[in-house]
Amino acid sequence: xxxxxxxxxxxxxxxxxxxxTLTNGFLDAHTYFTRxxxxxxxxxxxxxxxxxxxxxxxxxxxxxxxWPILAFIVGxxxxxxxxxxxxxxxLPYPLRWTMAIQVVTLAVIGxxxxxxxxxxxxxxxxxxxxxQIGLFRNIGDLAYLPVATTGNLMRCVESGYAGFVxxxxxxxxxxxxxxxxxxxxxxxxxxxGVASRAWGxxxxxxxxxxxxxxxxxxxxxxxxxx
Numbered sequence: 001x002x003x004x005x006x007x008x009x010x011x012x013x014x015x016x017x018x019x020x021t022l023t024n025g026f027l028d029a030h031t032y033f034t035r036x037x038x039x040x041x042x043x044x045x046x047x048x049x050x051x052x053x054x055x056x057x058x059x060x061x062x063x064x065x066x067w068p069i070l071a072f073i074v075g076x077x078x079x080x081x082x083x084x085x086x087x088x089x090x091l092p093y094p095l096r097w098t099m100a101i102q103v104v105t106l107a108v109i110g111x112x113x114x115x116x117x118x119x120x121x122x123x124x125x126x127x128x129x130x131x132q133i134g135l136f137r138n139i140g141d142l143a144y145l146p147v148a149t150t151g152n153l154m155r156c157v158e159s160g161y162a163g164f165v166x167x168x169x170x171x172x173x174x175x176x177x178x179x180x181x182x183x184x185x186x187x188x189x190x191x192x193g194v195a196s197r198a199w200g201x202x203x204x205x206x207x208x209x210x211x212x213x214x215x216x217x218x219x220x221x222x223x224x225x226x
Contacts, residue, residue, distance in 0.1 A: 006151040007093060007095045007096065007218070008095065010218055011135065011136050011138075011218075012138045012139055012140055013096060013139070014091055014139055014177065014180075015143060015189050015217070016136070016214065016217075016218065017106055017136070017139045017146060017181060018125070018180065018181065018184045018207040019210060019211075019213070019214040019217075020132065020136060020146040020211075020214065021144075021146045021181050021184045021185050021188065022185065022187060022188035022210065023188060023207050023210045023211055023214070024041055024129070024132070024146055024147045024148075024185065024187060024188065025184065025185035025187065025188025025189040025190075025191075025192065025207070026147075026188040026189065026191055026192035026195075026207045026210070027041060027106075027125060027129075027188075027192065027207055028038065028041055028181065028189060028192070029188070029189040029190070029192030029196060030192045030195070030196045030203055030204055030207065031121070031122060031125065031198065033193060033196040034114055034194075034196050034200055034201050034203070034204075035114075035118045035121050035122060035201075036118040036122075038118065038122055040065040040068065040121070040125040040126050040129065041123040041125065041126070041131070041147040041148060042128040042147060042148045043068065043069050043072050043126070046065040046066075046068050046069050047065075048062075049062075049065045049215075050062050050065040050066055050069065053065065058148070064119060066120075066207065067119055067123050068126035069126075070121050071123045071124070071126040071127040071130070072122055072126045072127065072129070072130040073130070073131025074127055074130070075126070075127040075128065075129065075131045075132045076131075076132075076133065076134045078127075078130075078131055078134070079130065079131045079132075079133070079134020079135045080134060081134065082094045082095070082098065082131075082134075082135060083134065089185060095135065095218075096215065096218065098131060098135065099211065099214065099215040099218060100186075100215060101212055102128050102131075102132075103208050103211045103212045103215060105128060106128075106204050106205070106207055106208035106210075106211065107204075107205060108204075109121050109124065109125070109200050109201075109204055110201060110204045110205045110208065112201065114200065114201050116211075122195070124196065129147045132146050132147055133145060133146070133147055139177060142155075142174055142178075143155070144177075144181055149181075149182055149185045149186075152178050152181045152182055152185070153178075153182060155178050156175055156178035156179055156182060159171045159174035159175045159178060160172075160175040165172070191206070192207070
């Protein structure tokens with residue numbers, strides 16, 4: 001098995017998905033408490049506020065919501081480039097480098113004072129979230145989202161119906177996986193809220209640490225299976 005194929009297989013394991021999802025729950029709570037009460041991972045709110053500000057003629061305020069959206073677009077494009085295999089011609093093990101860059105970025109953000117414009121923080125987090133959505137969307141044959149819980153909640157209910165009403169064992173297993181992901185996201189948000197109240201902007205270093213552990217396990221666990 002090639003290094004790239006081996007890395008891709010490890011991103012589709014449950015342990016990897018749980019650590020990634022927990023970290024993103026943490027980040028949502030952290031940016032809400034310390035960076036202007038925004039959720040930087042997903043863009044639904046930014047699209048709504050952009051449209052509302054434009055309808056009110058507040059162009060400057062609208063631009064503040066435009067930058068995270070553009071960063072998200074760039075992040076998805078980067079993920080598509082990595083998945084195409086072209087990045088590996090320039091940089092070996094691109095998935096590992098992607099994780100490492102996320103760790104370093106979050107660590108650096110922890111040094112950014114709360115008095116600085118929140119866009120300085122939310123834009124790179126939006127880009128990182130987009131890269132994660134583009135690269136990490138499967139646990140075995142199950143689709144999931146590491147940065148938001150709505151889709152996972154919907155799949156949990158659907159698989160629960162198929163498993164417990166229609167009697168499908170594979171669907172019951174899927175229900176367990178999605179339930180665990182939802183709990184991981186919620187648990188990460190609880191940890192993020194408590195840590196952010198205690199340590200302010202520096203709490204993000206804890207999220208960087210979790211991702212660093214994820215990267216370490218990602219490299220070491222060559223025999224992981226979905």
